[in-house]
Amino acid sequence: MPTRALEAFLAEPRPTPFLVLDTGLVAQRYTELAAAFPGAEILYAVKACPEPEVLRTLAALGSGFDVAGAEEIALCLDAGADPARLCHGNPVRGPGAAAAVAAQGVRRFVTDSAEDLAGLPAGAEVLVRVLVADDGAATPFLGKFGATPAEAARLARGTAGVAFHAGSQQLRSAAFAEGVRVALRVAHAAGIARPVLDVGGGLPVRYRAEVPPLDAYAEAIHGAVAAAVTAGDVDGVRLILEPGRVLVAEAGVLRTTALRVSRRPGIDHRRWVYLDAGRYQGLAEAEGEAIDYPVRAPGRSGPPGPVVLAGPTCDGDDVLYRRKPYALPLDLAAGDAVDLLHAGAYTASYASVGFNGFGPLPVHVLNAT
Numbered sequence: 001m002p003t004r005a006l007e008a009f010l011a012e013p014r015p016t017p018f019l020v021l022d023t024g025l026v027a028q029r030y031t032e033l034a035a036a037f038p039g040a041e042i043l044y045a046v047k048a049c050p051e052p053e054v055l056r057t058l059a060a061l062g063s064g065f066d067v068a069g070a071e072e073i074a075l076c077l078d079a080g081a082d083p084a085r086l087c088h089g090n091p092v093r094g095p096g097a098a099a100a101v102a103a104q105g106v107r108r109f110v111t112d113s114a115e116d117l118a119g120l121p122a123g124a125e126v127l128v129r130v131l132v133a134d135d136g137a138a139t140p141f142l143g144k145f146g147a148t149p150a151e152a153a154r155l156a157r158g159t160a161g162v163a164f165h166a167g168s169q170q171l172r173s174a175a176f177a178e179g180v181r182v183a184l185r186v187a188h189a190a191g192i193a194r195p196v197l198d199v200g201g202g203l204p205v206r207y208r209a210e211v212p213p214l215d216a217y218a219e220a221i222h223g224a225v226a227a228a229v230t231a232g233d234v235d236g237v238r239l240i241l242e243p244g245r246v247l248v249a250e251a252g253v254l255r256t257t258a259l260r261v262s263r264r265p266g267i268d269h270r271r272w273v274y275l276d277a278g279r280y281q282g283l284a285e286a287e288g289e290a291i292d293y294p295v296r297a298p299g300r301s302g303p304p305g306p307v308v309l310a311g312p313t314c315d316g317d318d319v320l321y322r323r324k325p326y327a328l329p330l331d332l333a334a335g336d337a338v339d340l341l342h343a344g345a346y347t348a349s350y351a352s353v354g355f356n357g358f359g360p361l362p363v364h365v366l367n368a369t
């Protein structure tokens with residue numbers, strides 16, 4: 001449920017749609033994560049929510065950052081981040097990109113191919129990303145990144161360590177144990193006795209369904225590291241986490257207005273509720289209904305009935321949920337507020353610049369530090 005600060009903000013009428021974020025909750029999640037992984041280095045994955053106040057909050061708590069390029073690096077440096085705590089985690093680098101990143105003061109790079117590795121600057125701290133199983137993730141990578149373990153072991157000779165990402169919103173804590181096992185076998189094969197072990201992002205957030213607790217993930221990761229030490233694969237690791245979603249999702253509410261509530265005789269027994277934000281105004285992760293935000297109509301208290309939720313544009317794909325069952329009060333009417341909760345991750349930064357004349361999504365930030 002939204003914090004008191006969020007509820008107080010939402011109680012005031014304002015033009016919609018907008019995203020409102022409470023950085024106090026971001027700080028709380030960071031502190032919980034740091035407590036579950038003592039000694040680990042935490043690098044916030046900036047793409048999940050690049051709002052400057054969010055970055056400032058995390059930098060002040062000592063977080064590092066996982067960045068994809070010059071713009072994200074500049075945002076982090078402006079927010080007070082130490083360049084030594086930045087990791088260029090996107091192995092897709094065009095000609096000259098690695099040198100430009102290094103010129104901004106970044107020394108740590110994740111790579112996954114011989115072609116990319118050859119272009120990394122001398123003296124860089126290199127981590128090699130291994131392809132691991134990402135089934136169980138709501139938004140898997142489907143093989144876009146990572147080298148096979150055999151190839152990764154070749155690439156990792158003489159580097160600082162290994163990395164993986166078990167897919168975003170990963171509901172199987174065992175996927176992290178499997179990832180650690182594979183990655184540390186790669187480190188062993190590459191002759192790295194005490195590797196940096198970057199376990200990526202993927203920690204899940206409660207949307208409409210419960211998810212396993214953070215402790216289950218901490219036990220899976222720590223247990224697999226201990227087993228690899230016992231097996232003699234490595235002497236120990238320097239652990240890195242790259243959380244995105246888990247730090248920011250619950251801190252955000254996306255306030256929309258119902259533009260139309262329609263019965264659709266002969267087409268659907270459900271009401272169709274057309275909102276003023278859809279796929280192109282920040283709800284890209286509703287694609288395939290992969291992420292199902294909790295919704296509420298704060299001004300109505302009537303009994304609920306089933307709905308299809310759709311966005312405002314003329315695009316046929318701009319329907320948020322028609323397979324997954326959603327319900328809103330039967331007295332919902334055009335002009336009513338509809339909130340999507342836990343919407344702080346992968347929303348505002350995904351909004352189009354103006355498809356069909358809608359967007360981008362305004363963002364308000366509370367408790368700014």
Ligand SMILES: *Cc1c(COP(=O)(O)O)cnc(C)c1O
Pocket residue numbers: 045047048066089090165167168169200201202203242243244245246
């Ligand atoms: C997007 C991304 C993350 C964050 O993933 P979440 O699932 O949001 O935690 C971490 N590391 C890398 C390399 C990423 O691309």
